Structures are given as C-alpha cells and as structure tokens.
Amino acid sequence: MAWKSLYLVQINYLYYTTPRLIIVFQWVIMDTMKAVRKTREGPGLELTSAPVPVPQSHEVLVKVKACSLCGTDVHIYNWEHPWSEGRITPPRIIGHEVCGQVVKVGREVTLVREGDLVSAESHIFDGKCMQCRMGNMHICQNLKFFGVDVDGFFAEYAVIPETNVWKNPPDMPVEIATLQESIGNSVYTVFSHDVTAKTVAVFGGGPTAQFAIGILRAAGAASIIVVAGSMLHLDLAKKMGADVVINRHERDPVETIMELTDNQGTDVFFEMSGSGTALAQGLKALRPRGSASVLGLPTKDVCIDMAKDFVMKDITVRGIYGRKIWDTWLTTSRLLLSGKFDPSPLITHRLRLDDFEKGFEAMISGDAGKVVMFP
Template sequence: MDAMKAVRKMKEGPGLDIAMTGIPVPGEHEVLVKIRACSLCGTDVHIYNWDHPWSEGRIVPPRTIGHEVCGEVVEVGSGVTLVQEGDMVSAESHIFDGICMQCRMGNMHICSNLRFFGVDVDGFFAEYAVMPEANTWKNPPDMPVEIATLQESIGNSVYTVFSHDVTAKTVAVFGGGPTALFAIGILRAAGAASIINVTGSQLHLDLSRKMGADSVINRHESDPVHEILEITGGQGVDVFLEMSGSGNAIKQGLKALRPGGRASILGLPTKDVCIDISRDLVMKDITVRGIYGRRIWDTWLTTSRLLSTGKFDPTPVITHRIKLDDFEKGFEAMRSGEAGKVVMFP
C-alpha cells in the first residue's frame, strides 16, 4: 500500500476534504508513525473556516492539517536513535531549528524560524505521518491513545498554570474551551485554594464543575468582575489566567485581579485590546505574563508526570470520539461551541 486517506485543505477558502495522498517516507532523522488518535484544536477550526489572516497568508494548499497526535512508530530513518519501531509517540507541534539564538538559549518554543505541523508542513489528520526525531515524545506503553493525543494541548494549560505560583492561591480562569478546562483540573491538582471559572455555554459550565472549579460564572448572565469581587470579599483574585482570546475577558480579568496580583495571557485576541494601563496595571503593581505554546521539553515532562499520578484526569473534557472519516461532525461540534475536545481515530 502506497496511498492513504488524509483530511486536507485542497484549495483556498472554507472547508476541508478527505483525499488520497501518498504515504510519506521518513528521512534520515525522521520517523514514520501510524496514527492511532488525533484531536481537534481551535487552530484547525480557523483553517477550516479560512477566517483568520494567517490562514490566507501562510497555508499553501494542498496541506494535510492537524497537530495533536498519538501514533505508533512503524519506520525510522537511518540516523534515528531516540525511538524505535513499536514505540507510541506524540509530537511537539512546533518544529524548531535548534541553532538560532532563541533555541540556543533554551527557548525552542519561540524559535526564530518556527514552523508548524498542519500549517507549514503536512500534519496528522491522516493514516500515516512523518515527524522529525527531535519532535517526538515517547509515551508510556499503558497510556490510552485518546489521552496521549491531548498532551500537546494540555501542555498549553500546564505552561500557563505554572507560570506563577498557584498553590493556596485564589485563581480566576477566563474561558470555557479545552485549555481552560484542562487548566482547572491542573489547578486542582496543584493545590489552588479557590478556582473561579468565567465561561458561557451550559456545556462548558457543566464541564468546568466536573474538572474541579469551586465557582462558575456565566458571563452571559452576570458581571464577572462583580461576581469575583463578591466571592473574594472585595479583594480580587491572586492570579488571573486568560484562555479565551477575548479582549473583553482581558479587561475584566485585570479589574478582578487584586493589587500585587499576577496575570498570564494565553488567548489570542483577533483585534487590538484597549485597557486602562494606569488603573489596572501600573497603580495595582501587577505582573502580566504572555504565554506561548509550551516550554520544550520541560512542560512535556510536567504534563507526563501529572497524568501518571492520576491526580489530573482530562477525560471529562473529551466530548466526542469519532472516526477520521467523520471529521465533518467534529468540526460541526467545534464550530457550534457545543464541544470540549474532539478525538478522531483513523
């Protein structure tokens, strides 16, 4: 067999197709994996919708999309030493060059020449895929494939949560998507004193409680700032995590943060955000941290350990398990906002 099925962006514009394409051949420092599970991300939805500026300017069809994966190594290049045939691996989605100044400083996640699976090179919504040996993460043999494929996404949440000390702290998480939901479970495992989640849909409100939120605020029904100040006795939270990409959430979260508090922003607003720097940043003497991706490989190790202890269980966030052939159902669920994590099986 020299052909396989893949979910591909065949032409510019909305939509994706199942298409036949050749099974890739691994190079000297690459591995070929048989995909066992892959999962959807908001980035994939933007690629489907063709509604983000970088989609039009960066993706050159045809392109197999997808960057969250668990696969079995079935062939290795002649120079590969880290993994062998039969290993179950996941992939760091950021392809780094390893030689630029950022990489040499240990910041591979912000490599000066960063490329992405499913955007710049073919991704993992397929039956087979190749990845550089340097991007492989070897999974424990007993880890379920539907959990293993989530590690890339969970890593965003791990990096965000542990960017500040959260033990015994009051923490507000803005957002209802998987990264926010994962963050709630991680905060619970890390010993946060009180976890407040601000979200929207009923599904996400329910999932938030399942993941361990102490208080859940429906942003459509009440003022999050007022509610958070009520919950904290007028003090505000110690830590604010923005994981929605909403400019309004950034403004509300900063106002709900206590003086001297700390904020981490993972979400990517699509428009400029106007904030009151004088009152909400400078005069409150707060620390604001931008978060991008995951630290390679520190975050992966922390994620693996969290999963292995059993103190953090991401399973409730998985709302859809479907065949790769039914990918349209997964995108429909994601686009409707009525989904947590969608896992697909080739």
C-alpha cells in the same frame, strides 16, 4: 469512497532450539492513505487519498492511532487570517495533535524504535537561532507548524522529526496521549505563577481553560473561579474541579468575583479565551500585586485601563505561547501518570477520521469539549 486496506502485519513464526515461540512483526506499508486536506484556498476540507510519506534519515514514520481537533484547525477550516489566508499553501494535510505508533525509523534516529507509542511537539524548531540556543525552542525565530507549514496528522500515517517526538508509556490510552500537546499549553500557563493555596480566576471555557482547571486542582489552588459563557463549558468546568462557575451572560464577572473575595480580588488571573473584554475584566478583578498570564489570542486590538488596572496595581503579567520544550512535556506526563489530573471528561466526541465534518461542526457550534478522531 471505499478505502482498501492500507497496511497489513505479516507474522512470521520462527522456531529456535528452545521451546520458545518467537513472533516477528513486520510492517508492510502500502503507498497511499486517506487524509484530511486543505485542497484549495477557501473554506472547507476534504477527505482524499494521499501518498504515504517516506521518512528521511532523521525522521520516524508513525501509524496514527488518534488525533484531536484544536481551535487553530477550525480557523484553517474556515480559512481565517492569519492561520490560513496567506500562510497555507494547498494541498496541505492539517492537524497538529497526535498519538501514533512508530512503524519505521530513519537511519539516524536513536530515541525511539518501531512499536513505540509517541506524540509530537507541534512547533518545529531549527535548533540554531539565538532563541533555540537560549533554550527557548517554542519561540524559535524560524518556527514552523505541523498542519500549517508542513503536512500534519489528520491522516493514517505521518512523519515526525526525531527532535519533535515524545515517547509515551506503552499503556497510555491513545485518546489521552493525543491531548498532551494541548494540555501543555495549560500546564505552561498554570505554572507560570505560584498557584498553591491561591485564589485563581480562569476566564474561558474552551479546552485549554478546562485543562487549566484540572491542573490547578492538582496543584493545590485554594479556590478556582471560572468565567465562561455556555452551559456545556460551565458544566465541564465543574467536572474538572472548579469551585465557582460564573455565567458571564447572567452575572457581571468583576462584581461577582469581588463579592466572593471580600472585595480583595483574586491572587492570580488566567485569560484563556482570546476575548479583549475578558482580559479587561480579569485585570479589574485581580488584586493589587497579583499576577496574570495571557494565553488567549485576541483577533483585534484590546482596550484596557493601563493606569488603574495595570501600573497602579503593581501587577505582574506574562504572555504565554505554546509549551516550554521539553520541560512542559515532562510536567504534563508526570501529572497524567500521577492520576491527580484526568482530562478524559473533556472528550465529548470520539469519531472516525472519515466523519471529520461532524467534529468541525461541533467545534464551530461551541457544542464540544475536545474532539478526538481515529483513522
């Protein structure tokens, strides 16, 4: 499909009595755009033409500069429960990780202005329920999601409520800015416990696990042990700063970790794969009075030894969901600006939005780190 130019910038040259030349940029936005949508129930997505959304008084319109794929998007692509079947009503533009430039603001918007580079918190909270009033917007009782309950960001333009906008430094690379939503999951996980000078085991090789490795290194963990199952993920873990990588297909993770720690176990354990087996193994490899956080979402019931590996070891376990809004965003931004945490090694694919199928194929095959697309 041949797409005509969907926007243009009109430049007006205004001369004043001073010698200065003032250039005014005026965005002229067409009424259609290309977008990746779930057009019908069932597997697959389509690149289609869609109306450019019109921002309401409390919203901003952004021109999408970069968007990135997440495991949730793959579930939607495959039409897997619970993220798709029974939840999404087609047609729906998907995608919830984004970096965009503000091109129009609603009359009530005060936090950003035209030209600002922004990202978006993917959890749309109502600000009224008891959880929101307690500062827990990430677990709002009426939570909605971009790309699931409302149109998302795999498009040329998108609208974002002002309450969900995060303003980026103007010089932040757009392919890094779009990753912040995903990085935030890892930041929230890592800092849910004291990791400084600790021995930490990370189970999982996907992007959130890989981000966690880099954050642990920046946070001063003494030793980072990573358990993953593919050569790509093991290689990425080394690049992100892992001290030891364990191929779960070749070595028993529990036995290996106990050998590495003089039979003491790790101080901290992060489960980031969604595997019940990984959760059980990580708890066994955790020392008594250790601490764990679970970010991965198992798709079926999990069996663990509650007596030996949980109660009798007197451990602390936390469930982690999303990001702490906006605390986690601030920490993420500071980590990126400090230069001590660099997520760029995880970007294995940079694609045009038109080639979105290639990105999903790479994600489904497991032959990808982070896939970033550019409309």
